Amino acid sequence: MTNQAAWIKEKQGKPLVIDEADMYKPGAGEVLIRNHAVSINPVDWVMQDHAFFPMSYPNILGCDIAGEIVEVGPEVTDFKKGDRVISHAINLVTGSPSHGAFQQYVIGQGNVTAIIPDNLAYEQAVVLPLAISTAACGLYQSHHLALPLPSIGAARLGKTLLVWGAASSVGSVAVQLANASGFDVVATASAKNIEYVKSLGAKVVLDYNSSSVEDDVVKALQDGEFAGVFEAVAKPETLKVSLKAASRVGGGRLAPVLQVPEELLPANIKKAPEFIFAASLYKESPEVAKAVWGEYLPAALADGSFLAKPDPIVVGTGLEKIQDGFERHKQGVSAAKVVVKL
Template sequence: MTSNKAAWIKGPGSLVEVETVEKWVPGGGELLVQVEAVNFNPIDAKLQRSNIFQPQFPIIVGFTFAGTVTSTGPDVISVKPGDRVVVARWGQTGSDNKFGALQKYALALEENTLKLEPEISFEDASGVIANLATVVSALNIYMGLSLPPITGKALPNGKRVLVYGGSSAVGGLAVKYASDAGYEVVTTSSTANKKLVEERNAAHIIDHCQPKEDLLRELRGHGPYEGIFEAIGSQTTTQLVVELLRETGGQFFSTSPSPGDGQIPNNVQKKWAGYSETLASQEANRELRAWYLERYLPEALKNRSVWPNPALWLKGGLNSTQEALDLLYDGKVSGKKIFLNPQD
């Protein structure tokens, strides 16, 4: 029997260790997947290097992956061995290492799994499923914006939204999603990534590399905004959006807490949540989850009406995990998504 290997983080700040682990046996409602594409997100690096989320070590990180089903447990009906699938690690699986993406064979819950058609790539599917769920949750549940149609675009509704960080993995998806829903989207990008953002149909792209006062003046000039989504989640971007709202007051939604949040003035509110988890796991959002996973996402992947940032594949399989986490934590990846194949 082929053995399993996993990339472990055994303590706060500890370097990744690749070790042989058990090849898991799926239980009721579970399946075992040969992992062939792991999509890295900033939270993976923060779990290793920051205490913001207070994980229980040792951990196997990685929250989205794609691959081939090798076996299924009792009561699994939507997929069978040999099927190509994409998986999001939601709900109870988030703290269970058997479901961590960074291993050769990972467990998945059937309810968090989407069967893929042959024409859909592993990197497109794993690069979208959780990041787009974040966007759906942030924009529709928390910000109260309208849904886009399953296919095509809604008519313009005359409302503007600001997505700060239009070339980021989540920000780019938010730009396209909000634009398809009929909103006029104002976003930011470097000149190097401007073309990437233009493809997402942003109405206005502001150069975030210009002097801060010029940047703020331009952001204010395109307002007022129906909602503000800060898609980077860093201390620097938080401070910038706080400065944008300092005089008028208001709220914005961010993808992550950051150092210094306690010093935000009283008239400005930064709101953050585990957006993807809210959509996937809260009973109140069951209908929206079904719309997303059963209708919108399959059609969006099939028609490529949404897509991830270009892939940066690292060679070396699981042995490249630490390199990936370092690149993310040090902010050395711009306009790309990091992937590796644990089977390499």
């Protein structure tokens, strides 16, 4: 077996260069995956264009993997050769090229890997991994929202969570996980995505471009006990509105995907000092990873109660298409994920 990767050869190196890579041996708790699809996340091209945190070069970027397990490492009991899986690649934490998604064979961490059903195509399933870890960190880590862990058919708790930016990849997962934790979800999206977000299980979906959105959110949050805000997009212009609405219904906790300027925080909204860091899940919160990735996700994908959404925009097949995927993602997406088949 030989391996090939789409390398970032040097700081801000562009385009990615297709070249040989090592064939890796999975360590304890790891699996070796033959990659069949990857998706593009904002962090991939932001790292290429701006190198916004330090990394050694050459290296291999990429967070989302869907493929087939070819070898399991020591202490791995949940997977076997031939399993079809999705996995969250954690190169941004370890800095090791073996952990970057953009290659044919890649090392995945067993505790942020899940078996997918036979009828779920790799290019559809691959929209999920980073979004799953991001939403799981924000919803379940004790320093963020600390919701009860998800389960199929969870009892309703009479509590309501606000998910702002629910048509995004992260928001689409957050709506579904919060629902599976027994929470009602009030969400925002642009008008064209309201039905889409309702199809994910949100109880009320409001247009964030409406001039009355703050009042609309406050009204929707009157039902049930307000449980907090998951900010899936965290743009300053709408963050102001979501936090003001949350403050008007009594305040609570906030879990944002990006840094929130302190001056935007009303006194009755509390958040952890740091924003969500998806790659912290596999190491810092193994109990959350096990409950979400190990238990809930494979069962809920199999019985259809959790959907691999948003739908992919497949820009092509082959490692050489990943740079095209970066450029496509920069144009912006709406309830969609940019995907490359391998």
